[in-house]
Amino acid sequence: MMRTCSLSNALIPTLAALLAAGCVAPTGTHTPKTETPPMSAAPPLIPREILFGNPDKAALRISPDGRHIAFLAPVNGVLNVWVAPTNAPEAATPVTQDTGRGIRRYFWAYTNNHLLYLQDQGGDENW
DSSP states (O other): OOOOOOOOTTHHHHHHHHHHHHHSOOTTOOOOOOOOOOOSSOOOOOOHHHHHSOOSSEEEEEOTTSSEEEEEEEETTEEEEEEEETTOGGGOEEOOOOOSSOOOEEEEOTTSSOEEEEOOSTTOOOO
């Protein structure tokens, strides 16, 4: 079934007047557009290291029992997995020693004593 909406004949002239009033600017109110002055110097580029470098810390995960946290952070410029007690995150120590492409994904095992991680060998994307 198709429904239609009809306006009463008395409403049509009012609606037309409102639409026309919004579409036409009153005379004498138009201001000419001024050109923007050229920039004296281009803004500095964002360094590539900021855009594509390693984060300070990433991928925080809490162990299943809640007693430890793990996260990714660089060791000599390469992302590795770090572990710390939940109540002393400043005591974190790296538990992996990757020196190549870095570790991007890891998971806590249900045992709370083990971490599983995926590692790419030589850029072949074969995890």
